[in-house]
Amino acid sequence: MRPLFCAVIVGAVAGVPARLSAEPASLAPQELARELDASLACELFGGGKLGGSAAALAPRASDATFLRRAWLDIVGDIPTPEHVIAFTLDSSADKRQRAVRALLADPQYGLNWARYWRDVILYRRIEERALIAANALEADLAQRLNDNIPWNRIAREFITATGDVRDNGVTAIIMAQEGRTEETTAETARIFLGMQFQCAQCHDHPYDRWKREQFHELAAFFPRIGVRPVQSATRRSFQVLASDRQFRIAKSDDGNRPMPEHMMPDLDDPAAPGTEMQPKFFLTGAKLPTGSLDHERREALAQWLTENEWFAVALVNRIWAELVGEGFYEPVDDIGPDRQARAPATLKLLADGFRASGHDVKWIIETICATEAYQRESRPRDEGPDRVPLAANTPQPLRADQLYNALLSALDATDEEPQRGQARAAYVGRGGSRRMQFGAIFGYDPSEPRDAIAASIPQALALMNSPTIAKALRADKPGMLASLLADIPSDDELTAELYLRMLSRQPTADELARACAYIAEVGDRAAAVEDLAWALVNSAEFRYRR
Amino acid sequence: MNRRLQHHAHISVHRGRVVARRDFLKQSAALGAAAGFWNLTEVIGASADELRSRGMACILLWMQGGPSQFETFSPKPGHAHGGETRAIATSVPGIEVAENLPCLAKQMNELAVIRSMTSKEGNHQRATYLLHHGYLPMASVKHPTLGANVADQFGAAGELPSFVQIGGRLPNSGGGGLLGVERDPLILQSASRPPQDTTPLVKADRFARRLELLDALQGDFAAAGGAQVVADQQKLVKRAADMIHSPQMEAFSLDREPEKVRAAYGPGEFAAGCLMARRLVERGVTFVEVSSRGWDTHQNNFELVRNLCGQIDRPAAQLIADLKQRGMLEKTLVIWMGEFGRTPQINPRGGRDHFPRAFSVALAGGGVRGGQVIGATNDAGTEVADRPVTVADLFRSVYHALGIDPDHENTSGIGRPIKLVDGGEVVQELFG
Structure with missing residues (x-):
């Protein structure tokens, strides 16, 4: 057979x-x-x-497992x-099939995946201030994903981006790497080709076929970019810029100012100017002459890379x-012909x-x-x-945004409107929106293999013992639990409702028996139901999608 | 590579033992030659068990913004670059520090001051990263920060987290990196408030009841592919619960200290942080970072640094004295530093700008020989004139003082080995 x-x-x-x-x-x-x-x-x-x-x-x-998973x-x-x-x-x-289609048509689809990519890009930032680009990245990418702009066009926009990082979200990859030529090169290859090429920055790749020259030839597509603060008394932001002017060699070039050409450093003499590299795409050998303008370089790379x-x-x-939950290649950003x-x-x-x-x-x-x-x-x-x-x-452990949304839905809570200045506040560690604070505790780099993602004590404490969640689980204040207690006299039905609400499934017979026994044993129905809701929020199942 | 919680305990223990055995063989030969040369920290690369039993710890006093060496540990009263800052005598004849540090001057016999630190990084973000990790930032490698590496090498510290950062999150100061979130620091916004979410919200008996209920309800997911996840979660919840109900949590309550002790540290947030650092180390926490902010004195340098020194001088000196008096100094390395120094030239606004080329770091305790100055700058303070010490040298020396092998390799997500320190040499004078 x-x-x-x-x-x-x-x-x-x-x-x-x-x-x-x-x-x-x-x-x-x-x-x-x-x-x-x-x-x-x-x-x-x-x-x-x-x-x-x-x-x-x-x-x-x-069906219940499928639906929660797909959502x-x-x-x-x-x-x-x-x-x-x-x-x-x-x-x-x-x-x-219909459920999947309906979900893909929902605007939350774009937002969810924009947040995923936001984390892919910003978890590798070499500069904390890059978080200032997070909101624009999230909003702009969500829009494109919801409009279903093809992935090659989105990639092209990221690769060729310029502009104020708070206005133009596709500048985020370059901003996250401070506009540094070699770092931007490595991240572009990692995010769009899944290849970890930066080993070849200093030496030929130890396991793969890539030579050091090939990395620097790729870097030669990005020498003319840079990042600088926006000159404004009232607006705190950064700008991704490109320049084709004739340059004076900067007094202390540290890699993030536009330069006419990319120079491969001389490893034996770091003070030497290095070797001028011609833009050449390592996977096909397609190349441009030195002296090409910035937009020619980045457009050509975007074209060749996405093809x-x-x-x-x-x-x-x-x-x-x-x-x-398991890739054909793992990690997802370390793939390639070897x-x-x-x-x-x-x-x-x-x-x-x-x-x-x-x-x-x-x-x-x-x-x-x-x-x-x-x-x-x-x-x-x-x-x-x-x-x-x-x-x-x-x-799969839920990403911070998934878990935050799940908590809001399960507890019938609302998110606060983010206020001005919070993007900044979050990265200096003094507040930020609740979602951002939550992300700071529960976030992880989504390119990492999921079985390498460990849970932390502050995460456990936030769910077990934070005043915010405790407040949302109060049965003696107007809210989700108080309404359920008032509306549903039967313990069986109340338990089932809580399971549906928190875990998107019916309780098993065993769970139903245990929960009802608990309510009976505690005596105080409101307190017992608070405990039950607390236990469900703190269960591993709540933090995972099965 | 499974780094989930349940395996953590095993792996770190196993790792500790395996390393111990392997290194024991490697070192027994070297030890013969080195015997008697080092006092407390002779064995490099000991296991977590050994390291823990030795009770070593580290307190990093971090001066965010780049403290002026001229107004602290490297005054130049005879030169125009020294500005108005005078030098004062210390408890060690022949060594002077800036007048802004009268209390630390009295502890000079415990201090080793390196006046010849040198680096190339003059950008706050990158330099803060560099002086916390010993590496420059890279998109491809999530280096663990110094505190995370120390915590990882020493293993768990009882019920308290092993790495605590006091004074809020410092941008670019890093975390567990490739070692995972469990090596991230527990961050305290202020030493005057308990850490976030650690004040029990329900009575202990009800909390215990909830935990039992939680355990009783996790069977279905466990049976449907989540067994490991559930087991890990149960351990985590238990650890978190144990922590917040632990008597050790009183470490976070400074009001448990006698009034006299609190008064000795002086007033202010930094003083409270130093006292808490001592309380935490006393209870087995292995790495505490206390930060002071505002050292980026591009304008009005002299007055600003005088005020900042007024906030940190007495607490830092008292921390050393207190550790000494309790017999803890020998096992506790105290580091005073920022991300770089400040320019010799005084700018037209009376400020000093970023200057990584020659700056100062001070160390005490942890087997460091006090009462000495290492290295020197020229009279103008523009260059290191003697005994340059790089960031790698400093990091190598710090790990060495703590008994950790600086060549220990962590492994990045793509299998690339990352040494705790790349290159550099131990600054032997620190320990001689």
Whole structure:
């Protein structure tokens, strides 16, 4: 059976490029999802070289699990009890697909993923003041994602950006690296190609094929950029600038002022001017003459980079890893031709599909969400040597913004309007909006492998013992718990309501029995329900998406 | 690489033991030669257990903005660059410091002053990073800050966090970095308030009841792929609960100190921070940073530095005296520094600008031989004239004083080994 099955799949894989060239219109997400699952089955579970069997596959997750997962993954929030009930009662076969589409059409989708990318970019800042660009980055990118601007156009905007960092969010990558040529180069390669190229800044890459010259040739696309403070008495900001003027060599050039050409430092003589580098794209060898204008350099790089196959691979691998919990390549920003992908043919299908779709980000998310791989139950990553990769979804710790939204939804709380000056306040550590304070405690770099993300004591304390959350959980003040207590006389139903509200699912029989026994034992119903809500907020399940 | 909480305890213990064994072999040969040369800190790269049992700790007094060396530890009264600042005698004959530091002058016999610190970084953000990490910032490597590395090497400190930063978050001062958030500092906005979210909000019996309920309700997720996550969460919640209910939390209450002791440190936030640092170290905290802000004196340098010294001189001196009197100084390294020094030339606004080329750092305790000045600048203060000490040299010396192997390698997310210190030499005079 299996060899035949795989042969069919290999045929399908081989057939894809031909069909794409003949027919540029992209596949329907459901269609590609089926091909992906079949390809994965062949590569990983069907006697392929990674071994395993269909028996190792996790079963399809329940509707409630799926819905909470899709909400958190797509819009960064948890569904209301009404959404959970309506979804579980819906008997139509395509309800998961419809739910995913509806979520992708919601403006919260753009905001959620803009926050994800904000963290990808700003967690690698080498300059705390780069946080001043956070709000513009979040707003501008959210808009583009909601408008479904193709990913290659978004990348081009980031690579060619100039302007005030508080007005133009796509300046953020350059701002985060202070406009430094080499750092901006390394981050551009990391974010858009998924390649950690900066080892080659000082020496040939130790594991990959990249030579030191190739890094500095890439850096030669960025010598003419810089970052400087906006000269204004009333406005505190920075400007990403580019200059093609004839330059005086700056007295103490420390790497973040526009220079006519990029010089590769002489390692034996750091004081020497170094070697002038010609702009050359390391993956294809495409090059520009020295003396090219800044916009010519950055436009050319944007063009060549976004046309390259690794541009699509990096994006689909990242989104797959975020949604399924396990990437084809890990870490998601350390990929490349010298790395071994799990299920390379499946990855290729996905990347080719993404390119054929016109770099359509909503399309790729819809496609991945339609796969069995996404819709399976979760299993931990550390099951031991016999574990079959990608045979299950993986519990993911919520990012700070997801957790914050989940708390607001679960507790029926509202967020405060951010006020002027708070972006600044947050990075000097004196306040900032509640969301920013929360992010300072719960945030993490989303490019890091998720099993390397540890929880901290301040995080535990914030959920267990912060006056803000304690206040939202008071039953004796007008609010969510007080209304539920008044409206629902039955302990069973009240427990179920709390589970739906906090964890987006019904309690199990065992949980229901334990919760009701607890309420009875405590005697004070209001206090006991406060305790129950507290326990649910502090449960691991609340902080994860399963 | 699983760095989740449950494994943490194991890994750090294992790591400690493995390192201990390996280093023991490596060192036994070297030890013979070195025996008797170092007093307290002869073994480099000891295990966390050994380090902890030795009770070493570090207090960093951080002068944010770049303190003027001329108005503190390197006065130049005979030169125009010295400005109006006079020098005063100290408890050590032949060593003078600026008149702004009368109390520290009396502790000179405990202090080693390096007057020949030199660096190239004159930007606050990058220099603050450099003097906290020993490295310049890079997008590709999240270096752990000094305090995080020390906390990591020493392991957990009982119920209190092992790394505490007093005086609010300092931009670019770093955190756990690649060691993870559990090595981030616990940050206190002020020494006069308890840390955030640590005052129990419900009675202890109700809290215990809640914890039992929480444990009882985690089974479903545990059974559905979250077993490890749930176990980690339970440990974390327990640790957090233990911490806030710990009697050790009284370390954060300065009103437990006798009035006489508090008075000896003097008034002000920095004084409160120094006293709290001593209380924390007394209870096993391994690294405390106390910051003083406002040292970026581009204008009106002389008056500003006089006032700032007035805030830090007495508390810093009293901290050293107090540690000494309690027998803790030998095991507690105290570092006074900022991100760079200030220009010899006095600008038209009566200020001094950024000057990383030659500046001063002071050290006390932790096996450092006091009563000495290391290195010198020329008469004009424009260059290091003798014995330049780089940031790597300083960091190497700090780790060495604490008994930590400066060549210990952390591993970045992509498997790149990152030494605690890259290059540099231990400043041997500090310990001789």
